[in-house]
Amino acid sequence: MEWDNQRLLDLALRVTDACLTTVNDSSDWSATGELRGQHFGDVVADNAALKILIDAGVNVFSEESGVLDQTSSITAVLDPIDGSTNAARGIPLWTSAICLLRSGTPAVAVVRLSGNQGVFAATRGHGATFGGKAIAPSSTTSLRKAIIFVNGYPRHHFGWAQMRALGSAALEISLLSKGSGEGFIDCSDGLAVWDYLAAALILSEAGGVVSVTGEDLLKPTIDRTRRKVIAACNTQILDALRDQTDQPGQDE
Structure with a gap:
């Protein structure tokens, strides 16, 4: 076919x-x-x-x-x-x-x-x-004005305006693609490829950005390994969230 x-x-x-x-x-x-x-x-x-x-x-x-x-x-x-x-x-x-x-x-x-x-x-x-x-993502570039979706339990406040934890990474990352929030960060032991891949393509095509630890989203590894995922409406929010994961006391 x-x-x-x-x-x-x-x-x-x-x-x-x-x-x-x-x-x-x-x-x-x-x-x-x-x-x-x-x-x-x-x-x-x-x-x-x-x-x-x-x-x-x-x-x-x-x-x-x-x-x-x-x-x-x-x-x-x-x-x-x-x-x-x-x-x-x-x-x-x-x-x-x-x-x-x-x-x-x-x-x-x-x-x-x-x-x-x-x-x-x-x-x-x-x-x-x-x-x-x-659809298109939010144009907000300041983390302190952003709504951030969180998977798992953050060890400290990242400086966002508000946070949400909805219990579905596919939903949360997809919502970024239409401006319902500015960022997503995984604070758990990681997400599997089925959790994030569909939403990552949707957000990327809408104009947002996605970072997956050790992974090329154009050629994803199809296995059960869990990986850390950060997603955002733009690189400014993504970088701000990535910087926060490097703070003392935050699990890698």
């Missing part, structure tokens, strides 16, 4: 829609006990995604089911439900995120919000959208 950008985008939209539609019909959010933070709802969503991706003949790297090699030039990096703890607790802040790579390079990304709250999408070289409309 000829995988042009539109076909990839259509596939990503179908997969994320299937994930959320299937999970919305599921009432079991108890833990599976198989993987860190995995709920039965995650598995239900993953199964729905795999049916589509297997039929499409593409490779898959999913948080829930791992690697599926179909010898394709296209690889789907998938987090069927990002923020499943929120879903389990009835907090309506969770997403389905997928990034489709062509020969190892991110080409298309979709982050779909639960409850029909909207869809972020991006195609490399063609910008990013929310609800089908072009």
